[in-house]
Amino acid sequence: MQLKFEFSQTIGIIGGTGLDDPDILEGRTEKYVDTPYGKPSDALILGKIKNVDCVLLARHGRHHTIMPSNVNYRANIWALKEENCSHVLVTTACGSLREEIQPGDLVIIDQFIDRTTKRHCTLYDGQHSTLSGVCHIPMAEPFCTKTREVLIETAKKLGLQCHSKGTMITIEGPRFSSRAESCVFRSWGADVINMTTVPEVILAKEAGMSYASIAMATDYDCWKEHEEAVSVDKVLKTLKGNANKATSILLSAIPQIGSMEWTSTLHTLKTTVQCSVILPKQ
Known part of the structure; x- marks a missing residue:
């Protein structure tokens, strides 16, 4: 089995907690699919945003029934790939590890630190039903620079408080961090914290897709003295007001992405994948 690289400039959208409203799409239809890795989190919602074909997928399921460790990230990415998505734009709630990133602020993240332990982090797992070979994908620049620039410029034009870069640390969850952990993560240079960026960004890179993330800070995690520690109620309240x-x-x-030329960017992503796979000896 081989990955398809027949992009139609369809935009995949993965919506995180409280950020997966299907009403953003016009002419919606639902499509239930299966993949070599099992079923995605939910049905794919196909539709358009100003004549640009889009595919929306709720990361945790539409009723938020899937905890972060149990999200089938590989199936989600594969399903979007099979729909010929050239881009994957995602939203995610996160905690802030920096004073200057206030609850309600947006961060267009550019780096990550992986603290997960229980997840499948490659499409090339050696199983007969999936891709052959071992993929050593470069990860110096995990997120697509060109797509990130579009998101940053769009946020500026809309007058939103948006940070143009940031390092996301992804923890296993579903628990929140201890205060000691939160302080350690700050000392490592992490700016924000969540439970879902990894392995999603890695798998999208392996699939040769342009991936970018809009992270919304909902709280100050638990490192900040004299500040209420993160809680589900606080996260959902902030998301409701700022989604x-x-x-x-x-x-x-x-629409901006849909009007741009992406041939060179997508060719580079495809070539990177092809050069990263070591095939088994015949």
Whole structure:
């Protein structure tokens, strides 16, 4: 089995907690699919944003029934790949590890630190039903620079408080960090913290897709003295009041992406994948 590299400039959208509203799409239809890795988190919602073909997928399922460790990240990415998505734009809630990143702020992250332990982090796992070979994908620049620039410029035009870079540390969850952990992560240079960026960004890179993330800070985790520690109620309250920010970026950025030339970028991503796979000896 081989990966398809027949891109139609369809935009895949993976919505995180409270950020997966299908109403952003026009002419919606649902499509249930299966993959060599099992079923995705939910049905694919196919539709358009200003005449740009889009595929929306709720990362945790539409009723938020899947905890971070149990998200079938490989199936999600494979399903979007099979729909010929050239781009994957994702939203994610996160905690802030920096004073200057305030709850409600957006961060267009550019780096990650992986603290997960239980997840499948490659499409090339040596199983007969999936791809052959071993993939040593470069990860110096995990997120697509060109797509990130579109998101950053869009946020500026919309007048949103948006940080143009940031390092996301992804923990296993589903628990939040201890205060000691939160302080250690700050000392490592992490700016924000969540439970889902890894392995999603890695798998998208292996699939040769342009991947970028809009992270929304909902709290200060638990490192900040005299500040209420993170809780589910606090996260959901902030998301409810600010989810329209991420939505507005998607609604403005996707038509822009659809009008741009991506041949060179996508060719580079494809070539990187092909040069990273060591095939078994015959």
